[in-house]
Amino acid sequence: MSPRPVAERARARVSGRATWVAALSLAAFLAAPAARAEEPLPTPDRVRAAEGEYDAGRRAFLADQFEAAATHFENAYRDAPRSQVLRNAIRSREKAGQLARAATLADLAVRRYTADAQTRDLANEVLGAAKGRLHELQVRCVPECGLTADGKVVSIGDARIFSVYLEPGPHSLTFGFGEGRGVQRSFQAKAGLRDELTIEPPPVAPKAPPPAVPGAPPRVGQEPPAAPRSGLSPAVFYVGVG
Numbered sequence: 752m753s754p755r756p757v758a759e760r761a762r763a764r765v766s767g768r769a770t771w772v773a774a775l776s777l778a779a780f781l782a783a784p785a786a787r788a789e790e791p792l793p794t795p796d797r798v799r800a801a802e803g804e805y806d807a808g809r810r811a812f813l814a815d816q817f818e819a820a821a822t823h824f825e826n827a828y829r830d831a832p833r834s835q836v837l838r839n840a841i842r843s844r845e846k847a848g849q850l851a852r853a854a855t856l857a858d859l860a861v862r863r864y865t866a867d868a869q870t871r872d873l874a875n876e877v878l879g880a881a882k883g884r885l886h887e888l889q890v891r892c893v894p895e896c897g898l899t900a901d902g903k904v905v906s907i908g909d910a911r912i913f914s915v916y917l918e919p920g921p922h923s924l925t926f927g928f929g930e931g932r933g934v935q936r937s938f939q940a941k942a943g944l945r946d947e948l949t950i951e952p953p954p955v956a957p958k959a960p961p962p963a964v965p966g967a968p969p970r971v972g973q974e975p976p977a978a979p980r981s982g983l984s985p986a987v988f989y990v991g992v993g
Contacts, residue, residue: 793831801831808839817847825856829907834860834870841877854881854916855905862913885916886940891949892926899925928952 793801808823821843828836837860844853857874864870881887890898895909900922905915909929917940926934932952 797830801827801836804830805836808843812839812843817843818849821847821849821852825907832863834864834867837864838870838873841873845877850877850881851885851916851918852905853877854885854887855914856907857881858887858914858916859907881916883943885942886919887914887916887945888938888940889914889945889947890926891947892928893949893951894928896926896928896950896952899927926950930955 804823804827808820808827811817811820811823821840824836824840824843828840837856841853841856841860844850844856854877857877860870860874861878864874889912890896891912892909893911895911897904897909898906898913898915900915900917902923906913909927917938919940919942922938922940924936924938926936928934932955934950934953936948936950
């Protein structure tokens with residue numbers, strides 16, 4: 752192999768890494784627009800939290816700690832959704848060798864950022880790599896729900912319709928509807944398959960009435976009940992005297 756192709760590949764790797772370093776800058780995150788017009792703007796506290804998570808993710812990524820970087824980027828996205836933050840989370844999961852999680856995030860990116868060419872291209876690239884290797888499960892919840900698989904949260908926020916990608920094999924799924932209500936399912940994932948699952952929440956258990964307190968003292972300003980009188984009525988006495 753000639754030295755020139757090797758040098759060219761080395762320059763390509765350096766160039767690619769430099770591009771990601773630029774994309775991971777905190778200034779770029781602060782200047783990025785919000786996720787979508789219909790989404791509510793995050794509060795100042797959540798924006799500050801997102802900035803801290805994003806910066807931690809950037810430092811972890813540059814240190815080749817890709818799983819930790821992905822976790823920080825996902826936290827930042829939850830606090831202040833932005834397409835660039837989601838792209839960083841997808842790429843970090845991919846580099847960490849967690850294709851199922853990367854594909855789940857990529858599906859979210861396709862749904863939310865159809866008009867963003869850069870995000871769409873990255874998402875389609877990851878979904879193409881996942882095709883034939885993972886099991887796609889599309890979930891429909893009424894009302895919105897979140898999903899935990901094998902004890903790990905796999906959905907970002909609650910939604911009515913979302914897709915997750917699972918490694919082949921058995922999985923324990925828990926669909927949470929809030930207020931302590933959840934539905935559990937066992938699922939056998941197979942490579943290259945796609946399924947749809949509709950989940951409804953369990954009925955709300957009726958609240959029991961508060962227990963009565965026996966012998967409660969009368970409230971202030973309330974006359975105590977009169978004690979029952981014993982013996983004969985005075986009318987009976989006078990009749991007898993007559």
